[in-house]
Each structure stands twice: as C-alpha cells, then as structure tokens.
Amino acid sequence: MLTGLAQQSVEDAVFVPAVRRDRDEVRALIEALGRLHVHGIGVDWEAVLGSGRFVDLPTYAFQHERFWVPAALESQDVGAAGLGAIDHPLWSAVTEVAGGESVVFSGRLSLTGQPWLADHQVDGRVVVPGAALVELALRAGQELGCARLVELTMQAPLVVSAGAGVDVQLVAGPCDEVGGRPVSLHSREVPEGEWTLHAQGLLADQDVEPVAVVGQWPPVGAxxxxxxxxxxxxxxxxxxxxxxxxxxxxxxxxxxxxxxxxxxxxxxxxxxxxxxxxxxxxxxxxxxxxxxxxxxxxxxxxxxxxxxxxxxxxxxxxxxxxxxxxxxx
Structure with missing residues (x-):
C-alpha cells in the first residue's frame, strides 16, 4: 500500500512492492524484478537466476503446415439449391432443364481444388488436358445411360489460371432417334466471366464389348x-x-x-x-x-x-x- 502512495507522490521514480500479502515471497520478488526490468532498470539476472541454456523459440506464424480442407473440396448441400449431387472429383451437381429433355452437369476446376492440373502446361499456361474433358463426358454419359463417347471434338483450349478457377458445364441435349445425345462443354472464369465453348460431341449406348488381349507382352521380336x-x-x-x-x-x-x-x-x-x-x-x-x-x-x-x-x-x-x-x- 505504501508503494502505491509513494508512486503518486513522485513522477520520475518507479516503486515496486517486493513482498505481497498472501503471495509466495520468491515469486513476488521475481515479479518485482521483472517489473523493474520492463521499466528499463538494469537487473543482474545471472545473479538472480543463475546460469542457463539456450532453447529453441516457438516457430513463427508463417512457418506452419496447413491441415484445413480446401474450401473447394468441402461437402456442399447442392440439394438445397435444387440440384442433384454427383459423386465425382470434377463434377459437383447435375440438373434436368425444365420444359425439355436437356441435362446440365456443373463443376469447378481450380489449381486449389485440382492441384494436379498444374502438371499439364502448354507454352507456360496450365491447360486442362483433353483426357480430362473425355473423363467429364464419360462420367456424364454414365449418369445418362449413354456410356460410349462416339466423338468429342475440341473447339478451344481450357486454360486454368491461379485464383478462384473456372466454372465448367456439360450440356447434354435430348436423345435422338437412335438413342444418342449431343453434348457440349463450356467454361467461364469465376465469378462472372463469359461462357466459352470448348468441345462438342455425341454420347450413345454402350454397344461395344471389351476385347480380351492374349499373347506375350511385349510381342515376340519387339x-x-x-x-x-x-x-x-x-x-x-x-x-x-x-x-x-x-x-x-x-x-x-x-x-x-x-x-x-x-x-x-x-x-x-x-x-x-x-x-x-x-x-x-x-x-x-x-x-x-x-x-x-x-x-x-x-x-x-x-x-x-x-x-x-x-x-x-x-x-x-x-x-x-x-x-x-x-x-x-
């Protein structure tokens, strides 16, 4: 109590209590020395604490490893938006267009959600491989009961830049008289880019049986x-x-x-x-x-x-x- 009164009386000095009621004496003394040190008063810590050893400091905030699931991979309730869910790494939702027989498949491609895309670069740009568009079309065909890709012709490269990525849609038109469905693949930059046509093709019923390959591998004489x-x-x-x-x-x-x-x-x-x-x-x-x-x-x-x-x-x-x-x- 006296140190508090003394501090109010003198402006250019620091008063710190070394003993406090109901506190351990050693702890109270160390706290007092700490307060003096904070106020710039020199303390011979080696005399107080003895010799010590160096220890590693905690790592800085920017030296860390992420374990959060990327937002693009988090499960989303597409049903709440009136869409059907689809179990596929590239497609997220499917919906039937009202008033017709067209079906739309939707997804999003990004270097965060699909980091393996960065391993496919053409002239320095990340380009979605045609094989990925084939996979998109085949998965849509499986959902539609048209598991064979009759043809798929590329119209423009699908480039994915760093950032939010691109929205992707496959539009499957009505079945023709022989059961085929025309399809087209489109993308736009997130959030509100213009839609670009990347490929057009045709899906049909699976009427091709697999052919068993027999014989030596590789062939004799190769x-x-x-x-x-x-x-x-x-x-x-x-x-x-x-x-x-x-x-x-x-x-x-x-x-x-x-x-x-x-x-x-x-x-x-x-x-x-x-x-x-x-x-x-x-x-x-x-x-x-x-x-x-x-x-x-x-x-x-x-x-x-x-x-x-x-x-x-x-x-x-x-x-x-x-x-x-x-x-x-």
Whole structure:
C-alpha cells in the first residue's frame, strides 16, 4: 500500500512492492524484478537466476503446415439449391432443364481444388488436358445411360489460371432417334466471366464389348525404345509435364506399332478410384505417339495436342496402369 502512495507522490521514480500479502515471497520478488526490468532498470539476472541454456523459440506464424480442407473440396448441400449431387472429383451437381429433355452437369476446376492440373502446361499456361474433358463426358454419359463417347471434338483450349478457377458445364441435349445425345462443354472464369465453348460431341449406348488381349507382352521380336529423355524433348517443344503426367515408363516397337506401359505415380493412386480413368493416366498414353516415328517431329512452340476423340468406351474403372498399343491409322 505504501508503494502505491509513494508512486503518486513522485513522477520520475518507479516503486515496486517486493513482498505481497498472501503471495509466495520468491515469486513476488521475481515479479518485482521483472517489473523493474520492463521499466528499463538494469537487473543482474545471472545473479538472480543463475546460469542457463539456450532453447529453441516457438516457430513463427508463417512457418506452419496447413491441415484445413480446401474450401473447394468441402461437402456442399447442392440439394438445397435444387440440384442433384454427383459423386465425382470434377463434377459437383447435375440438373434436368425444365420444359425439355436437356441435362446440365456443373463443376469447378481450380489449381486449389485440382492441384494436379498444374502438371499439364502448354507454352507456360496450365491447360486442362483433353483426357480430362473425355473423363467429364464419360462420367456424364454414365449418369445418362449413354456410356460410349462416339466423338468429342475440341473447339478451344481450357486454360486454368491461379485464383478462384473456372466454372465448367456439360450440356447434354435430348436423345435422338437412335438413342444418342449431343453434348457440349463450356467454361467461364469465376465469378462472372463469359461462357466459352470448348468441345462438342455425341454420347450413345454402350454397344461395344471389351476385347480380351492374349499373347506375350511385349510381342515376340519387339525391340526396346528409349523413353528416358522423352519428357525433356516434349518440354523443348512447349509441353511441360509435371511428375503426375510423366507416366510413360517403358516402350517397345514391333513393325509399325509401338507398345508401351503407362503407370500412374504412386501419390495419385488414392485418387485413381474416384475417376473412371484418371486424366493423367489417359493423357500419358498419348505420349507414346512421340516414339517410333509415328508422327513427324513437332516444331518448337507448336506441340501436338489431341483435338478429336472417337469411339471411347470404358470397361473398367480406377486403373493405376495401362498397356497401350499405338499404330498408324
């Protein structure tokens, strides 16, 4: 109490109680020395506390590891918006257009929600591979009972920039007289960009049975083809494939055909079962065309990209590896 009165009487001094009623004497003394230190008065801490040792400080706020689920992957009640839910990594909702027989599938692509897209770059831009558009169309066809992709022709590249991403829609028109459904794929930048047409095609009933492949793999007499530098060569042409898309692991040539093994990197195995066929795996199967003089060598800055698909059927889902045969048509 006296220290409080003394402090009110003197402005250029600091009064700190060293002993307090109902407090441990040692703690009260240390607190008093601490208050003196805060006010700029020198304290011989080594004399008070003795010699010590250095310890690691807590990490700074910007040195951390995130465990939050990205907002784009959080479950959302699309039913509350009058939409139907769809279990797929790229599609989020499906709805039937009122007054007609058209069906719209909706989703959002971004480097946050689908970080593997960043492993597919064309001339320095992240471009959604045509294989991903095929996967989108096949999944929509499965929902509609039209599991075969008769054709799909690209109209414009689908570029994904850093940020909120792009909204994607597939519009499936009414069935024609033979059960086919015309489809078109569109995107717009989030939140309110203009819609762009990226692909048009046709879905139909699955009427193709899988063909069993028998015989030795690779074929007798096939000679190995070097694949070690294939991705360096593609990068020089403008196709920069990250680890997830570098699936071409072995190849052999037999006559005019090239046989190859494609493997999805282990870090993507957990996601493989979520797709009909993981786009990175399907895209890597196209890399075989760079071997065996199947096509002329591309010019630098003008790489080959698939622009048309036809007769695509999926007979098994969730693969992590492929065996591919590519030959001139």
């Amino acid at each position: 000679r190995p083809v070097e694949v070690e530098h294939v991705y360096d060569d593609m990068a020089a042409m403008g196709l920069a494939y990250g680890p997830l898309f570098q699936g071409l692991v072995a190849a052999w040539q037999h006559g005019d055909a090239v046989f190859a093994e494609i493997a999805l990197p282990e870090q993507a195995h957990a996601d493989a079962g979520l797709f009909g066929l993981h786009p990175a795996l399907l895209d890597a199967s196209l890399h075989v065309a760079a071997l065996g003089d199947l096509v002329p060598r591309a010019e630098s800055g003008r790489p080959y990209l698939p622009f048309a698909w036809s007769g695509v059927s999926l007979h098994a889902a969730g693969a992590t590896g492929l065996r591919v045969k590519v030959a001139r048509g």
